[in-house]
Amino acid sequence: MLVRHGERLKVVIKMVFYFESTLVSPAVTLFMGFDKHENEELIRWGWPEDVWFHVDKVSSAHVYLRLRPGQTIDDIPAAVLEDAAQLVKANSINGNKMNDIDIVYTMWANLKKTPGMEVGQVGFHKEKEVRKLKVSKRVNDAVNRLNKTKKEENPDFRAEREKRDRMEREDKKKVLREKADKEKEEEKKKREESELRSYSTLMSNDNMSKYDDGNDSDDFM
Template sequence: MVFYFKSQPKADDYTNFMGLDKYENEELIKYGFMEDIWLHVDKISSAHVYLRLKKREGVVEDCAQLVKASSIQGKKVNDIDVVYTPWSNLKKTPSMDVRQVGFHNSKMVRTVRVEKRIHEIVNRLNKAKVERKPDLKAEKEAVYAAKKTQRKQQLKEKKCQEEMQRLEKKREVEIRSYEDLMVSEKMTSNKQIAATSKSFQEVEQDFM
């Protein structure tokens, strides 16, 4: 089971969500998107909260409150640190226990201080909570397949545009070459050709 929370009712540019327990968290770690942001209370147990977004403004605080509220220890105390990092920075090895996770690059991990529980935020999130049983693998594959198709289409359009530009440049070169041939100073009239040409008799005499 995965819980989905809507921070702003009219905002469609991000979603925050978390697993029901450690087993769902394993699936979320495995099938996260490159754009996802992962959040967790620093150094103590809590839910793994994810932020899937197009824009980040104003939503990290919501997720940080969600992480704190889901932590058995964290929700009892003030001034806790919540760490977050891109999903791509999460490191999972076979030797790690369920729910345990590390980082590829510690410099990509950020920390936000949560001074206290903000009830208005937590209550708003819980009212908008939706429960689903998604096929995380299928969802990721579908999204990445759509992106791959989009990239291929963009590449095709780029090549088509480049070919049109090449043909246009070739046509311009041909036009310039034709215009050069038609310059009056470089042209010779039939009268000029006749005036400078030998007569048949003269040609015959030269031949003899």
């Protein structure tokens, strides 16, 4: 992205940090923006499958977990929740120094952004859908383990979201096509069965006419 700075154009690189939570198999990825500007982009171009984590009432990094298709927030393993909480706490200037803090988390779709909010600031559409996790203290072993997996990347948030949406639309179209094909096949099968029943009835009536000579007597003499 190009931003005008004085008379020059300055290239702004979007940096995101990725971490691996290896306490579960397969490992899951946690990610966060470099600063509030990346957080703003993540808020704007997040996925419906993303779970957002933040220190409650204290400035901190915005950490995300991307669920697999079909998963819900209830499917997150306790170990992954703890890793996300420790990562958020460790990346909060004040939260990192505090004990017994709450980590809030909710689905990305529940994040609310209004025009008057500062860069990186969010609210919620439904408070009842925000969950809390108590963290008594920083666990250095967990933070160090996560930091060893840290990678820096420069993703195109918009392109990734648009690709995700395009694939979702294609999948839905495929499901609809398969459903329509199945309905056509079932309708064809019903017609064939109906035609077969009609033909069988016709043949039965023809046979009755063939062997009925109009004489009710059993005497052939």
